[in-house]
Amino acid sequence: MNPEMHWFARSSFKDRRSTERYREPRLAAYYWNGAHAVPHSLRDISSAGAYLVTEDRWPPGTVVMITLQKSVKNADPESNRSIRVQSKVIRSGADGVGFAFVFPGTPGPRKGSASFDGADQKALIAFAQSL
Numbered sequence: 001m002n003p004e005m006h007w008f009a010r011s012s013f014k015d016r017r018s019t020e021r022y023r024e025p026r027l028a029a030y031y032w033n034g035a036h037a038v039p040h041s042l043r044d045i046s047s048a049g050a051y052l053v054t055e056d057r058w059p060p061g062t063v064v065m066i067t068l069q070k071s072v073k074n075a076d077p078e079s080n081r082s083i084r085v086q087s088k089v090i091r092s093g094a095d096g097v098g099f100a101f102v103f104p105g106t107p108g109p110r111k112g113s114a115s116f117d118g119a120d121q122k123a124l125i126a127f128a129q130s131l
Helices: 001-013 120-131
Strands: 028-032 042-046 049-055 063-070 082-092 096-101
Touching: 028 042, 049 082, 082 120
Parallel strands: none
Antiparallel strands: 028 063, 042 049, 049 096, 063 082, 082 096
16 A cells, blocks of 8 residues: 555544534434424534434535424423524535534634524533533
């Protein structure tokens, strides 16, 4: 194997994720696509993003507001049952779409926007810890 191919093989298998992922969290994810909002499952989630199981596909860079909702039986009555997070499509897979969360102050497509509706990273982490 030539040196260039050896480097490519090594780098393509390395997991470059910088945050811990939680597999199959007990959350429902909702977004509006022009029809009735229906619950979708998450394959995994971290403080930086999530993989949404859906038939919808958006091009990379598309910003989607996603509402994450705890299941009723897992919800702590003292905590919020849902949180809205602005998310940007980073990839599509065979069964869904990978998103990076976009937080206030994060450079991105809404830079300079007068309003920001999504939660910040601190609120998302507090929400996830209450699961």
